[in-house]
Amino acid sequence: MLKGLIFDLDGVLTNSAIYHLGAWNNLAKELGISLTNQQLDSLRGISRMDSLELILKYGHQEDKYSQAQKEKFAAEKNTKFVEQVEKMTPDDILPGIMDLLNDAKERGLSLAIASASKNAPIILTKLGIMDEFDAIVDPATLHHGKPDPEIYQRAQQLLDLGADEVISFEDAKAGIESIKAAGQFAVGIGDKDLLKGADYLVPTTKELNLAKIEAAFNTNRGK
Known part of the structure; x- marks a missing residue:
């Protein structure tokens, strides 16, 4: 029942997914990573750090940054996302x-x-x-x-x-x-x-x- x-x-x-994906796409570009629509779509539904790890993997940069740097990137992305959320x-x-x-x-x-x-x-x-x-x-x-x-x-x-x-x-x-x-x-x-x-x-x-x-x-x- x-x-x-x-x-x-x-x-x-x-x-709000469009704000998430837009913020991730902008971060990827800042890191010199160009995401396809399919790669961007694969970020739907997964956690913040998992999304970042996937982006770095797509750009062959998974070993380029320290954990502290990755957390900084994720925080920057979230700040931009929240700015959009405030308008909802x-x-x-x-x-x-x-x-x-x-x-x-x-x-x-x-x-x-x-x-x-x-x-x-x-x-x-x-x-x-x-x-x-x-x-x-x-x-x-x-x-x-x-x-x-x-x-x-x-x-x-x-x-x-x-x-x-x-x-x-x-x-x-x-x-x-x-x-x-x-x-x-x-x-x-x-x-x-x-x-x-x-x-x-x-x-x-x-x-x-x-x-x-x-x-x-x-x-x-x-x-």
Whole structure:
């Protein structure tokens, strides 16, 4: 029986992913690294330091900098990202999301955030939906980033639910892999080829419909 929904944040509830990717792209250019669109897209859903390590790997610079230098780069990127976040308003909530959250509340479902972003509380506050969620995973408490299942396992634990009682939402390949590794039902939002591991897929948040998703969830659980 469905009892809870778990959401990634960037690219799922709001378009803050574009700020993340833009800030990473600018940092890469400063380091003399040119990222392809595919390489940039691979940064979706993974932690700050993991993203930086991946960028350095793409530029064959993984052994060029000390840990202190890497942390400085990551901090600089985050400062630029937060500058953009400060401008966010409830108008930045993606289409269909408020209807989904309202329907979930009417159904009495618990809601949690499973985002690799340490800025999740700030973003949710700017969007005016902080109080909608019963739990937010603190990524600083995790040992492994997506695609490891830890973040989604922690989210369901915070809701005091089992893997077969939740549906999780993602727009990133690493996120879908994380959900599936946690044994949960995965809703993918975006490209069908990139997110082919999802149990239920929609091209954009506009198509998210709780009744249809729950029907697919029940069918899946009945197999």
